[in-house]
Amino acid sequence: MTSIRLNDPATEPVAVEEMRAHLRLSGSEEDSSLSGFLKAARTHIEQATRRALISQSWRLYLNGWPVGRIVRLPVSPVQSVDQITVYDRDGNASQLGPSDWQLDRSAQPERVKIKLGAGLPASDMMAAEIDFTAGYGVSAADVPENFRQAVRLLAGHWFEHREAGTDLAITSLPQGLDRLLSTVRVPLL
Structure with a gap:
């Protein structure tokens, strides 16, 4: 058995503006980076839990x-x-x-x-x-809050630790992420 995603979701579970507020950023200079971190965080969480967040x-x-x-x-x-x-x-x-x-x-x-x-x-x-x-639905409001918080935690962690080559940036995940996701993993086939 092999599976592939045929299309990416039309939106992310956390909007760039919401992530900007979470990180307490006042300007939009980092929006492109934030968008990439949000997509990567969603993808990582979906792979770790075998769940689709957005349809x-x-x-x-x-x-x-x-x-x-x-x-x-x-x-x-x-x-x-x-x-x-x-x-x-x-x-x-x-x-x-x-x-x-x-x-x-x-x-x-x-x-x-x-x-x-x-x-x-x-x-x-x-x-x-x-x-x-x-997926849970077509909009961010359809996604359970624990997944949205996990996306914010992970994207924020990667945003704050984006310097290449540091042990912290390469090996660590934010504290609490495993607890948010541990009870929602779909069993492996």
């Missing part, structure tokens, strides 16, 4: 159906399964209809149950792709 599209690649035709999705929270494509041995694609699968949000990570008989028999199937949308 984004993902694709999961499969070489076949797992046992029981239950596919655990690698990123949470899942808003929707948008499309499931199955490829036969000749590489021809066919789409499964929404009645062929069910999204189970009760599990962590969320999973998709493919109905028996849906798509191709396992012997004729070469691969499958599941396109889904993950």
